[in-house]
Each structure stands twice: as structure tokens, then as C-alpha cells.
Amino acid sequence: MKKEFVVIGLGRFGGSIVTELVELGAEVMAIDISSDRVEEYAQIATTAVTADTTDESALRSLGIRNFEHVVVAIGENIQASILTTLILKEVGVKHISVKAQNDYHEKVLRKIGADQVVHPERDMAKRIANNMVSNNILDY
Ligand code: ATP
Numbered sequence: 697m698k699k700e701f702v703v704i705g706l707g708r709f710g711g712s713i714v715t716e717l718v719e720l721g722a723e724v725m726a727i728d729i730s731s732d733r734v735e736e737y738a739q740i741a742t743t744a745v746t747a748d749t750t751d752e753s754a755l756r757s758l759g760i761r762n763f764e765h766v767v768v769a770i771g772e773n774i775q776a777s778i779l780t781t782l783i784l785k786e787v788g789v790k791h792i793s794v795k796a797q798n799d800y801h802e803k804v805l806r807k808i809g810a811d812q813v814v815h816p817e818r819d820m821a822k823r824i825a826n827n828m829v830s831n832n833i834l835d836y
Pocket residue numbers: 704705706707708709710727728729730733747748749750769770771772773776
């Protein structure tokens with residue numbers, strides 16, 4: 697059976713996650729509040745849906761709790777990111793990964809039960825710097 701994921705927020709990070717997951721053979725539901733963004737991923741994702749994920753009933757009607765792993769890639773709107781994560785937790789999604797904007801954001805996300813918190817730019821910079829120091833230019 698194919699692995700199924702949901703990605704919420706189709707900015708540069710969320711959009712790249714969608715593309716990579718599909719390349720790896722997964723089924724992906726892509727969600728964004730912006731119909732333009734959703735349109736961009738309609739041909740790439742398995743399903744692409746326009747929805748405000750701070751609206752609990754909208755999330756429930758998409759059957760979100762049937763997915764084991766949801767990625768929240770809403771960046772700038774920290775309030776929307778937190779509220780979305782809280783709802784996902786409440787409906788019982790097993791694994792929630794969230795992109796954090798800063799340390800305060802991360803602290804709140806961890807408190808409400810996010811399983812994985814990522815800082816894409818910071819994490820990638822760390823990895824590249826480590827590889828530079830160890831002269832391992834092959835694995836950026
Ligand atoms: P990146 O750096 O990855 O491009 P970003 O940090 O600039 O991302 P934003 O562009 O603020 O992040 O958010 C990513 C996406 O999340 C946007 O496409 C935005 O429309 C979407 N988004 C924001 N609020 C909501 C919401 N309430 N429900 C669903 N999607 C949302």
C-alpha cells in the first residue's frame with residue numbers, strides 16, 4: 697500500500713515537500729488557503745484542495761484523521777500554524793511535523809504536541825556548514 701501524507705501550506709518549503717513525496721511514490725493531499733497555490737499543485741499532488749485549515753469542520757470534512765502524517769508548512773502566519781496544529785492534535789492525527797518561524801513559535805508547537813519541529817533554513821545551513829568543515833562536498 698502507498699504511504700499517504702497531507703501537506704498544509706504550499707509555499708517554497710511545503711511545495712518542495714509535496715514534490716519530493718510524490719517523487720518517492722507517496723500519495724499526497726496538498727492543501728492551501730490560496731486557490732492559486734492549489735492550482736499550481738493540482739497536477740503534482742494526488743489531490744489538491746483549497747481550504748482554511750484553521751477551520752476545524754473544513755479539516756474534518758477532508759477526513760484528515762485518516763492520514764497518519766501531516767506536515768504543517770504555514771510560515772508567516774504563526775497564529776494559523778499554531779491553530780492548525782492544535783486542531784490536528786485534537787482530531788487525533790498520529791504524526792505532525794511543523795515548520796517553525798522562530799524559537800518562540802517552536803516552543804508553543806512543542807507544548808501543544810507537535811511531533812517534529814523544523815527550521816528549514818537553519819537546519820540546512822547547519823548541515824552545509826558541517827559538511828564544509830568536514831570537507832564532504834558530496835553530501836550537501
Ligand atoms: P516559504 O518560505 O516556504 O515559501 P513562508 O514562510 O513564506 O513559506 P507562507 O508563504 O507564509 O510561508 O505560508 C505558506 C503557505 O501557507 C502559503 O501558500 C499560504 O497561503 C498558506 N496558508 C497560510 N494560512 C493558511 C491557512 N489558514 N490555511 C491553509 N493554508 C494557509
